[in-house]
Amino acid sequence: MTTPSLASLLLGPINAVMRIIDAPLRRLQKATGIGGMATFFLAPNMLIFGIFVLLPLVINFVYSMTGGTAFFLSERDFVGGAQYSRLFECQNYLDPMSCQEDAFWTAVGNTFWFVLLQVSLMILTALITALILNRELAARSFWRAVFFFPVLLSPVVVGLIWKWILQRQGLLNFGLYQFGMDPYTWLTDRNWTFAATIGVSLWAHMGFYALIILAGLQAIPKDLYEAAEMDGTKPARVFWRITLPLLAPNLLVVVVLALIKSVQVFDEIYVLTGGGPGTSTLFLTQYIYETGFASALRNPGLAAAASILMGTVLVVLTLIQLGIGKRGENKGKR
Amino acid sequence: MKTRPLFTGLALAFLTSTAAHAGDVRIMWYSDGVEGEVMKDLVGRFMKENPGINVILDNVAYSVIKEQLPVQLEAGNGPDIARVTAIKELSKHWLDLRPLVKDAKYWDDNFGLQADWMRPDGANQISGFMTQITLTGGYANKTLFDQAGVPIPGPKATWEDWAAASKRVQESQQVPFAMAIDRSGHRITAPLLSYGANYIGSDGKPAPLDKGAKDYLTTFVGWAEDGTVSKDVWVSAAGSTYRAAADDFINGQLAFYYSGSWQVANLATKIGNNFDWVAVGSPCGPAACTGMPGGAALVAVKYTKNQKDVATVMDWFAQEKIVKEFSERTLFLPGHKALVDKGGLDFKSDNEQAKAALNVFVESTKTTSEAALKLPGWRWSDTVYAAIVTRIGQTLAGELKIDDAFTRIDADIAQKVKDAGQ
Missing domain, CATH: 3.40.190.10 (Periplasmic binding protein-like II)
Incomplete structure (x- = not known):
């Protein structure tokens, strides 16, 4: 007598279910064809996507065409594109103070500079970190964990840790004081605060992107490097001609993810600076949150319009990047 | 036939879960100082005296009261009772306790001075009472x-x-x-x-x-x-x-x-x-x-499914002796007229500076x-x-x-x- 294996125990019920649904599925396939079957199997997923992503998007768009302070759509007045007009009412887009919604354009400007600087620095530091972690280091796993650890922290914790370090009576100033230097108000100086938001964001997320790049580095066949070494190729040329081109798909993923995350930056910065000093670290997501939920007499319509605009920019940027990636792939194939 | 037990079970489960919530009163509360602890203590005493009512005290940050509660209220949700500071702005969401409380005159006499702060313009409703006058x-x-x-x-x-x-x-x-x-x-x-x-x-x-x-x-x-x-x-x-x-x-x-x-x-x-x-x-x-x-008020929310129990809780906390104890232990100025008129509040603090400040x-x-x-x-x-x-x-x-x-x-x-x- 042989005892049944775990696999056969599990397969039994599955096979029973398969026998029951086999006949109806065959009939369905006969009626709808292969394309119909694909639709049938994708339908549950698409339903969930529709309910939790597309429907809120549509509702958000409808909200952006309404005015007033009420939350229920039924209690809101249809105002057409008035919220969009209000956002775009501006004498000079480069001077937010000349715009009716100056906070929106300040947030747009801040977000633009933040994305530009943070994404560039993020890719650079993540790439350098991954290259170092890919080498034969002592305690390599430990170092990988060190760089990845901040990714595991909640954004609120990240914000609070850095607030305790950077505030007037924080750790950094305490350290400076111990060395006989004057303390500095890091979080009330516009330029330093903006730099701090970028630095904190890099610290918090870099490990994640470094991990993606590291996976890409480890997927590059070793024989290419061996061949280059036998040819006496210089390390810099190896990097530019082998490593970087073969990392391109991973880098594209990193750029897309970092860009989206960067445009949506909110929680850790909100805890760290609250958008201040003044509005120097007010980013788009905070503007939307405050306009829609936190300010006196909330304006959900205006917040919805701003979020639709932000979403549109994100879609365009992603499409451009994917287009660039596809062109690179096609070039590689030729 | 086979489905009957299933439906019976589901119905029973539904009824049981509804019954479990029938006596629940959820209070959303924030604290500036020690009042959360005092409130927790008072809630415990209330439940001992009123075993049929289960009061759940949700201690939250002030930002939750300021930013999230208004959104919940606009959506017709929220707690049964809340401690709030935007009492006039949100007054359309407060429950009129006048027909529900034991003695509306007691409320008018003792909390009437601030009643307008927490009800819609022109209304005569009793929405709650000030937990502190600031x-x-x-x-x-x-x-x-x-x-x-x-x-x-x-x-x-x-x-x-x-x-x-x-x-x-x-x-x-x-x-x-x-x-x-x-x-x-x-x-x-x-x-x-x-x-x-x-x-x-x-x-x-x-x-x-x-x-x-x-x-x-x-x-x-x-x-x-x-x-x-x-x-x-x-x-x-x-x-x-x-x-x-x-x-x-x-x-x-x-x-x-x-x-x-x-x-x-x-x-x-x-x-x-x-x-x-x-x-x-x-x-x-x-x-x-x-x-x-200014100050903070304890108000009843009109979206409660439990109006009777909410009124019982509000009546209990609005009692002169409870307001007195709350004020003395939290070092808050009370908004209860009779209590203020009588004077003689014995603020529970060894700190002479705090007493002098009050x-x-x-x-x-x-x-x-x-x-x-x-x-x-x-x-x-x-x-x-x-x-x-x-x-x-x-x-x-x-x-x-x-x-x-x-x-x-x-x-x-x-x-x-x-x-x-x-």
Whole structure:
């Protein structure tokens, strides 16, 4: 007598279910064809996507065409594109103070500079970190964990840790004081605060992107490097001609993810600076949150319009990047 | 046949779960000091006396009350009872307890003075009661003043007197700032009113900033620029986000701190014996020496599925003896008329400074101006506060000139009134 294996125990019920649904599925396939079957199997997923992503998007768009302070759509007045007009009412887009919604354009400007600087620095530091972690280091796993650890922290914790370090009576100033230097108000100086938001964001997320790049580095066949070494190729040329081109798909993923995350930056910065000093670290997501939920007499319509605009920019940027990636792939194939 | 047990089970489960919630009353509560602990204790006692009602006390951050509760209420959700400060703005969401409470006359007699603050204009409903009456006012670090040899300004001292005296203390004692005011429209409204500002137009809607308001705001920005007033707290956020400067005072970094009576317990607990401090009321301006009244109310939410139990809870907490105990243990000024008239509150504190501070605040209520008394019940107060905080914050951060800030404040308020369809 042989005892049944775990696999056969599990397969039994599955096979029973398969026998029951086999006949109806065959009939369905006969009626709808292969394309119909694909639709049938994708339908549950698409339903969930529709309910939790597309429907809120549509509702958000409808909200952006309404005015007033009420939350229920039924209690809101249809105002057409008035919220969009209000956002775009501006004498000079480069001077937010000349715009009716100056906070929106300040947030747009801040977000633009933040994305530009943070994404560039993020890719650079993540790439350098991954290259170092890919080498034969002592305690390599430990170092990988060190760089990845901040990714595991909640954004609120990240914000609070850095607030305790950077505030007037924080750790950094305490350290400076111990060395006989004057303390500095890091979080009330516009330029330093903006730099701090970028630095904190890099610290918090870099490990994640470094991990993606590291996976890409480890997927590059070793024989290419061996061949280059036998040819006496210089390390810099190896990097530019082998490593970087073969990392391109991973880098594209990193750029897309970092860009989206960067445009949506909110929680850790909100805890760290609250958008201040003044509005120097007010980013788009905070503007939307405050306009829609936190300010006196909330304006959900205006917040919805701003979020639709932000979403549109994100879609365009992603499409451009994917287009660039596809062109690179096609070039590689030729 | 086989489905019958299944449906019977589901029905039973549904009925059981509904029954489990029938006696639940959820209270959303925030704390400035020790009142969360006191409330927890009182809730325990209530449940012992009323075993059929299960009160769930959700202790949340003030930002949840300020930012998330309004959204929940607009969606027709929220707790059964909440402790709130935006009592007028959200008044359409409060339950009318008049037909539900045991003795409506008791409520009218004892909480009637503030009843208008928490009900829609023109209504006669009982929405709840004030868990505390607050009044804005200043605190001085007596030790710093004494060490500097600078006399603490007297009761009729002006804002300028306080600024000058605090500046001398700052320079003598090498503290970072002489004065600080919380980043709050409610707080800064007190000196504005003392300078003669009037927010309410003849039509009941917000009036443009007047000379009194502009005079004080100009002075305030000047003080921030010359380092008399701490601008840290005002530039530490964008928009109308609230920030208190209490920690700077507690850490001995300020000579003078303008906040309010609700800070007494907090200061007493955290300062301990580190230094001596005194409450000094509100400095004077050309028009008045007023503080801003306000407070937090315990209100019933009209979306509750449990009106009867909610009324029972509210009746229990509104009892004179409970209000007295709550006030004495939390060091809050009560909003119960009979209790105030009788006097003799025995604030439970070994800290003589805290007791003296509370007496100063009780005394300060006598100089509260008519304009200040109107604002807690005026629906546009928060709109005006938010605009002032936002734009003055930007001015202190160097983003706006003061005259541009005035223009922006008026424009922001006008836009909000328009958005509200008024």
